[in-house]
Amino acid sequence: MNVTVKNKKLDSWIKEAAAMCQPDAIYVCDGTREEYDRMMSKLLASGSAISLTKRSNSYLFRSDPSDVARVEDRTFISTSSKEEAGPTNNWIAPAELKATMRGLYKGCMKGRTMYVIPFSMGPIGSPISKIGVEISDSPYVVVNMHIMTRVSSKVLALLDAGEDFIPCLHSIGAPLPPGQKDVPWPCAPMESKYISHFPEENLIWSYGSGYGGNALLGKKCLALRIASAMARREGWLAEHMLILRLTSPEGKQYHIAAAFPSACGKTNLAMMQPSVKGWKCECIGDDIAWMKVGGDGRLHAINPESGFFGVAPGTSYSTNPMAMDTIGKNVIFTNCALTDDGDAWWEGMTDDVPAHLIDWKGRDWTPESKADAAHPNARFTAHASQCPVICKDWEKPEGVPIDIFIFGGRRGSVVPLVYEAYSWEHGVFLGATAASETTSANIGAVGNLRRDPFAMKPFCGYHMGDYLHHWLAMGERLGSRAPRIFYVNWFRKNGDGKFLWPGFSDNSRVLKWMCERVDGKAGARETPIGLMPREEDLDLAGLSLTPPDMQELMSVNIAEWKAEIPDIEAHFATFGERLPERLKHQLQDLVKRLG
Ligand code: GTP
Ligand code: SPV
Ligand code: MN
Numbered sequence: 001m002n003v004t005v006k007n008k009k010l011d012s013w014i015k016e017a018a019a020m021c022q023p024d025a026i027y028v029c030d031g032t033r034e035e036y037d038r039m040m041s042k043l044l045a046s047g048s049a050i051s052l053t054k055r056s057n058s059y060l061f062r063s064d065p066s067d068v069a070r071v072e073d074r075t076f077i078s079t080s081s082k083e084e085a086g087p088t089n090n091w092i093a094p095a096e097l098k099a100t101m102r103g104l105y106k107g108c109m110k111g112r113t114m115y116v117i118p119f120s121m122g123p124i125g126s127p128i129s130k131i132g133v134e135i136s137d138s139p140y141v142v143v144n145m146h147i148m149t150r151v152s153s154k155v156l157a158l159l160d161a162g163e164d165f166i167p168c169l170h171s172i173g174a175p176l177p178p179g180q181k182d183v184p185w186p187c188a189p190m191e192s193k194y195i196s197h198f199p200e201e202n203l204i205w206s207y208g209s210g211y212g213g214n215a216l217l218g219k220k221c222l223a224l225r226i227a228s229a230m231a232r233r234e235g236w237l238a239e240h241m242l243i244l245r246l247t248s249p250e251g252k253q254y255h256i257a258a259a260f261p262s263a264c265g266k267t268n269l270a271m272m273q274p275s276v277k278g279w280k281c282e283c284i285g286d287d288i289a290w291m292k293v294g295g296d297g298r299l300h301a302i303n304p305e306s307g308f309f310g311v312a313p314g315t316s317y318s319t320n321p322m323a324m325d326t327i328g329k330n331v332i333f334t335n336c337a338l339t340d341d342g343d344a345w346w347e348g349m350t351d352d353v354p355a356h357l358i359d360w361k362g363r364d365w366t367p368e369s370k371a372d373a374a375h376p377n378a379r380f381t382a383h384a385s386q387c388p389v390i391c392k393d394w395e396k397p398e399g400v401p402i403d404i405f406i407f408g409g410r411r412g413s414v415v416p417l418v419y420e421a422y423s424w425e426h427g428v429f430l431g432a433t434a435a436s437e438t439t440s441a442n443i444g445a446v447g448n449l450r451r452d453p454f455a456m457k458p459f460c461g462y463h464m465g466d467y468l469h470h471w472l473a474m475g476e477r478l479g480s481r482a483p484r485i486f487y488v489n490w491f492r493k494n495g496d497g498k499f500l501w502p503g504f505s506d507n508s509r510v511l512k513w514m515c516e517r518v519d520g521k522a523g524a525r526e527t528p529i530g531l532m533p534r535e536e537d538l539d540l541a542g543l544s545l546t547p548p549d550m551q552e553l554m555s556v557n558i559a560e561w562k563a564e565i566p567d568i569e570a571h572f573a574t575f576g577e578r579l580p581e582r583l584k585h586q587l588q589d590l591v592k593r594l595g
Contacts, residue, residue, distance in 0.1 A: 001026045005116075006160040010133060013167050014116055017135050021171060022107045023114035029142060031119075031151030039139050048140065048184045053342030056329040060344055061140060062360055063211055063335055064185040069377045069443045070213045070220065070262075072458050075195040077225065079462070086463030087574040088453075094198055097205075101194055104173060104207050111176030112137040118156045118165075119149035121223050121290075121304035126397035128290060128302050130227065131155055131163055134217050136170040138210050140185075144332060147307040147381050149218040166202045166226060168217035173208040185210060190443075197221060199229035199461045211334075212309060212379065223288045223304045225461035231290070232462060232470050235477075240455045241289040242270035243301050245391050245400065246511055249278030254515045257289050257301055257483075258406035259431070259455040262441030263377070265408075265490055265503075267310045271322035271389060274508030276539050281508065282391035283322070283384075284400060286310065291402065297481045299474075300399035305384070311441070312336050312378040314348040319504050323380075325388045332381040335360040337373035346374035376440035404514050408488040409436025409452060414560045415489040417501055417553045418510045419530035420517060424475035426530070427485025429586035432468050433568050434487070451571040465578025472580055486514050487530065492553055500553045502543070509539050527556050528593035562594050 005011040005028065018026055029035060040059060043049035050060040077089035078097045085091040092100075115136050122129030134145060145151050159165060173188030187193075188208030195214050196205040204221045206214060213220035227238035241257040248254070260266050270286040285303025294300040308326065312333065315323050336344040338358040345357055359365040360375045384390055393400060407430055409415075421427035431454040438448045442458065451457070453464055460467050475482050488510060490503045513533050516522030524531035532554060545553075568587060572579050 001028060003028045003156070005156075007162065010159055010165065014135065017169055018114060020102065020105045021109035021114060021137070023109035023112055023137060025113045026116065027113055028116040028156070029118065029151055030153040030156075031146060036143055036146050039143050043139055043143070046182055050338065052333070052344060054339070055331060055343060058329060058331040058333065058344070060333045060336060060338055062184060062362055064183075064187050065361055066190060067185065067187040067209050067211045068335060068375050069211060069441055070458065071190070071193055071195060071209060072442045072444065074190065074193040075458065076197065077461055078196055078198050079200055084463055086465060086578070088457050088460060088464045097194070097196055101196060101205050101207055104192055104194070105169075105171060108171045108173055108175050108207070109137040111178065111180075115139065115142050117142060117145050117151055118159060119145055119151045119218055120155050121149060121218055122302055123395050123397050124150050124152060124154050125158070126302075128292060128397060128399065129304070130222070131158060131165040132168050132218055132222050133159070133165050134168040134170055136215070138170070138172050138215060140210055141170060141215050144216050144309070144381050145218065147332065147383050148216055148305055148309060150306055166204065166222055168204040168206070168222060170206045170215055170217055171208075172210045172215075195221065197225045197461055199226055202226055202230070216309065219288070219305065219309065220459055223290070224456070224459035227290065228456070228459065228467070229461035232466065236293070237289075237291040237299070237474065239289045239291065240287065240459050242266040242286050243284035243289050243303055243400065244270050244272075245282045245284060245393075246515060247280040247282075248515060254403045254518065255301070255400040256404045256406060256511065256514070257291070257402050258408065260408045261410070261436040261439070261452045261455040262458070263311050263439035264410045264436055264455070267308060267323060268320050268504060269507060271320055271326075271387060272507055273322060273389070273505050274511075275505040275542070276508045276512050279508055279512060282389050283387055284391045284394045291399070293477060294398065294401065296401070297478065298401040299478060299483060301402050302397070302399040303384075303394060307381060307383045308387070309379050309381050312344070312346040312349075312380050313372075313374055313376055315346070316349050319348070322387060322389050326386045327380045327382045328386070330383065330386065333378070334381070335375035335378035337365060346378055347372055402483045403518055405483045405485045406488055406514075407431045407434050407454065407485070408490070409434050409455070410439070410491040411435065411437065411449070411489045412491060412493040414557065414564065415487075415492065416532065416556060417490075417492065418486060418488045418513070419527065419532045420514075420524060421485040421487070421530055424482050424485065425472065425582050426586055428468060428471045428475065429583055429590075430485060430487045430530070431471065432583055433571065451567070463578055465575035465580070468575070468580050468583060469578070472582060484514070484518055494549065494552065500549050502545070506543060509543070513538055528558070528590065528595070529556055529561060532556075558594055565591060
């Protein structure tokens with residue numbers, strides 16, 4: 001080991017993990033640029049990374065074709081009773097799960113180095129921040145953690161001074177026998193992958209995958225699943241939300257936090273450049289928000305991450321120019337295609353499709369090829385400071401005061417562009433019943449409609465019924481200082497399967513209406529599902545949307561909404577006794593309003 005660890009809990013955990021996993025060496029990370037470069041050189045030499053000659057200090061990785069996204073079916077919330085994990089989580093009893101995983105971990109790092117990665121979620125030393133230590137045998141994880149979290153010897157110093165931490169054990173599950181050549185992306189087969197959480201002891205054990213949220217344990221595992229359970233105990237919120245600051249032409253600031261399921265538009269909205277004149281948008285975070293009630297009685301949000309692990313396909317200068325400028329240099333690309341001149345490429349990046357590429361599986365690709373050149377869940381990893389519109393206050397330890405919450409999802413039909421909740425309780429009902437078509441951010445079927453409450457179905461570390469109670473209690477605590485709640489759907493389609501709404505920068509038109517609602521300046525009409533803008537309430541100047549399209553986008557079809565009710569009832573029934581009474585009433589009210 002390269003340093004002496006003074007924190008007793010950390011020292012004994014490292015020793016315990018080493019005895020179990022049997023690595024060839026142990027290395028404690030310091031988060032320096034020099035360390036990053038050294039690690040990347042190793043990854044280049046071993047053939048895991050490809051250097052991109054067209055982009056400064058940028059690299060391409062190709063994962064194993066079986067290891068391309070989060071694995072919700074292999075993700076577990078291991079509480080002492082199954083009931084506590086609730087209906088939205090997979091559960092195995094802690095003793096059984098640990099026994100199984102100890103069996104897998106035994107000798108799993110043979111032939112590899114065990115990296116010890118001390119990191120902070122949130123600014124180092126801030127009272128809102130949490131320290132984690134990830135033990136991993138993946139150098140790819142190390143370089144990504146450098147960007148996504150604050151990896152630093154300063155964190156180790158805090159640990160040495162006795163600070164507590166959340167242990168995050170990770171192995172790709174692929175020991176390397178002596179003399180055997182490594183593969184570019186080692187990992188374990190699906191049935192032995194486990195992404196396990198023990199929220200009662202703030203512990204994470206991940207085995208078998210090297211990809212994204214399965215392996216970068218600060219993100220979904222710590223900052224959402226474990227943090228949501230802590231937040232419930234301690235009276236705050238850990239949410240799958242972007243955070244942005246919108247400034248009106250008059251200079252008034254509004255802070256918005258929005259929860260959309262994976263690959264449903266958070267990164268894009270977080271960096272959106274308004275098409276409405278005079279409005280300015282700045283990014284604070286694109287995936288996770290931690291929120292606490294401040295001394296002013298309002299909810300204040302911080303982004304616990306320090307980088308973006310963003311969906312590449314669909315990202316272009318016309319859809320998300322700020323993301324394109326964020327990824328000009330110092331980027332890790334995973335599962336993108338490779339151009340002949342040494343750049344990354346993906347579907348939707350450019351109007352002209354290159355005549356030849358190497359696809360994400362390493363095969364020759366031409367426009368005639370049937371398969372996508374980039375995997376639909378191909379991602380870029382880039383530091384937040386590289387975003388041209390990162391808000392100057394993005395690292396403020398006290399966070400920003402939230403004015404507006406938005407829930408939403410991807411619905412090709414039924415759900416209109418935007419509506420506002422009648423009350424906090426109604427807003428919680430909208431979050432609780434949110435539904436979205438599944439995406440390739442998870443391994444499994446794509447395009448299946450499912451209820452994804454608060455975009456937290458895969459990320460809530462405890463019983464979802466208790467989570468809903470927690471949100472209702474938060475509303476009571478905030479009272480008149482609670483943010484206003486809205487619901488949006490950018491993804492409604494016409495009969496030809498085309499998106500009705502232009503989206504992206506034009507989403508600012510919807511956000512402007514929300515801000516004006518907060519200020520009591522804009523009108524709305526009552527509908528059975530909520531308050532909706534009349535056409536004159538939305539700023540549609542310069543938008544070429546045909547009146548029939550606009551009408552369809554804003555329509556509430558009573559028969560279609562009535563058809564939603566049995567599904568909502570079935571969804572609510574899964575919460576049993578733990579479904580808040582007030583949400584049952586909200587459902588009854590909706591049924592009444594639908595007539
Ligand atoms: P995670 O990182 O998985 O949590 O995803 P995310 O919620 O940040 O989604 P992201 O912003 O990366 O968007 C996912 C996909 O949706 C991309 O292909 C985008 O181009 C597309 N998208 C985002 N916003 C819009 C929009 O307003 N309209 C349309 N039509 N597509 C959008
Ligand atoms: C998501 O799936 O919501 C992501 C990507 O943000 S991952 O880090 O893989 O969870
Ligand atoms: Mn996400």
